[in-house]
Amino acid sequence: xxxxxxxxxxxxxxxxxxxxxxxxxxxxxxxxxxxxxxxxxxxxxxxxxxxxxxxxxxxxxxxxxxxxxxxxxxxxxxxxxxxxxxxxxxxxxxxxxxxxxxxxxxxxxxxxxxxxxxxxxxxxxxxxxxxxxxxxxxxxxxxxx
Amino acid sequence: xxxxxxxxxxxxxxxxxxxxxxxxxxxxxxxxxxxxxxxxxxxxxxxxxxxxxxxxxxxxxxxxxxxxxxxxxxxxxxxxxxxxxxxxxxxxxxxxxxxxxxxxxxxxxxxxxxxxxxxxxxxxxxxxxxxxxxxxxxxxxxxxx
DNA sequence: ATTCTTATTGAAAAATATTTTCAATAAGGA
DNA sequence: TCCTTATTGAAAATATTTTTCAATAAGAAT
Numbered sequence: 001x002x003x004x005x006x007x008x009x010x011x012x013x014x015x016x017x018x019x020x021x022x023x024x025x026x027x028x029x030x031x032x033x034x035x036x037x038x039x040x041x042x043x044x045x046x047x048x049x050x051x052x053x054x055x056x057x058x059x060x061x062x063x064x065x066x067x068x069x070x071x072x073x074x075x076x077x078x079x080x081x082x083x084x085x086x087x088x089x090x091x092x093x094x095x096x097x098x099x100x101x102x103x104x105x106x107x108x109x110x111x112x113x114x115x116x117x118x119x120x121x122x123x124x125x126x127x128x129x130x131x132x133x134x135x136x137x138x139x140x141x142x143x144x145x
Numbered sequence: 146x147x148x149x150x151x152x153x154x155x156x157x158x159x160x161x162x163x164x165x166x167x168x169x170x171x172x173x174x175x176x177x178x179x180x181x182x183x184x185x186x187x188x189x190x191x192x193x194x195x196x197x198x199x200x201x202x203x204x205x206x207x208x209x210x211x212x213x214x215x216x217x218x219x220x221x222x223x224x225x226x227x228x229x230x231x232x233x234x235x236x237x238x239x240x241x242x243x244x245x246x247x248x249x250x251x252x253x254x255x256x257x258x259x260x261x262x263x264x265x266x267x268x269x270x271x272x273x274x275x276x277x278x279x280x281x282x283x284x285x286x287x288x289x290x
Numbered sequence: 291a292t293t294c295t296t297a298t299t300g301a302a303a304a305a306t307a308t309t310t311t312c313a314a315t316a317a318g319g320a
Numbered sequence: 321t322c323c324t325t326a327t328t329g330a331a332a333a334t335a336t337t338t339t340t341c342a343a344t345a346a347g348a349a350t
Contacts, residue, residue, distance in 0.1 A: 013316085013317050013318070014317080014318095015316080015317070016316090033307095034307085034308085035306090035307080050307095050308095051308090051309085051310095054307095054308070054309080076307085076308095
């Protein structure tokens with residue numbers, strides 16, 4: 001089910017600003033701040049209001065169509081969610097982000113922590129940062145900035 | 146080595162605002178926003194400027210004495226760092242945070258990911274959220290909010 | 291103790307980010 | 321094509337963070 005169907009299903013409308021936000025996120029692949037998304041929409045001559053960007057991101061996050069990513073500095077960024085993947089790997093140089101698989105066993109690490117702390121764990125946020133292959137090739141850069 | 150020695154070592158001064166910020170964080174145990182820290186300092190009749198709170202948090206984070214924690218809503222919170230522990234578990238009810246150990250082997254998960262993606266991984270951000278034992282007892286609440 | 295140097299502070303202003311309000315618009319069913 | 325109402329965008333309100341700079345105080349030197 002794509003995002004338009006999802007919206008319909010919820011009785012929500014497929015509007016111009018929503019189309020633009022999704023399109024910008026699709027083009028990017030990188031986590032973007034609301035401001036960055038707005039800027040790019042203007043650059044693409046698709047003029048939408050900043051307020052709508054905020055509202056759209058809230059909505060799409062609610063629906064699970066985009067995810068919020070917390071970097072060390074930029075703290076309010078959003079990426080399109082590929083369903084089933086919940087972890088990000090972000091390049092410190094160019095900002096590109098990929099999702100990766102193979103962390104299904106993370107949940108097996110949870111049990112000992114729940115035991116140690118007495119917490120019930122419901123959610124987690126995992127994000128790696130490093131240098132992507134492109135940037136390694138281009139710059140010969142490997143270490144942390 | 147305590148924080149005062151650490152500052153001296155770096156040629157930095159042990160000042161009133163820095164003492165107050167650390168003290169507030171010690172009292173709390175919970176991650177606090179710069180504003181919250183400032184508010185509490187005033188309540189404790191230890192009047193310091195909000196600007197100094199920001200600057201102190203930046204500094205202490207730099208020195209690894211406090212860590213920044215990203216909640217789902219509150220996004221700019223800080224807790225005192227227990228050395229050697231790097232991961233947080235935050236209660237969705239009361240906001241209390243603990244650091245936990247036993248994730249040393251997280252780095253062993255990195256290799257396959259580096260192989261899959263071609264990235265060089267330098268940093269990671271890992272945070273669990275759930276319900277702390279206190280809140281479980283008080284409310285009988287276990288599931289995600 | 292006192293003086294000196296300079297890191298640090300706090301107030302104000304500037305810059306930036308986010309939320310609220312509300313009349314005007316347009317999505318999509320009838 | 322009309323109608324209902326979810327949604328938009330502009331402006332204002334609010335909140336957050338950073339910058340600037342003269343005044344202060346930490347701590348080394350005397």
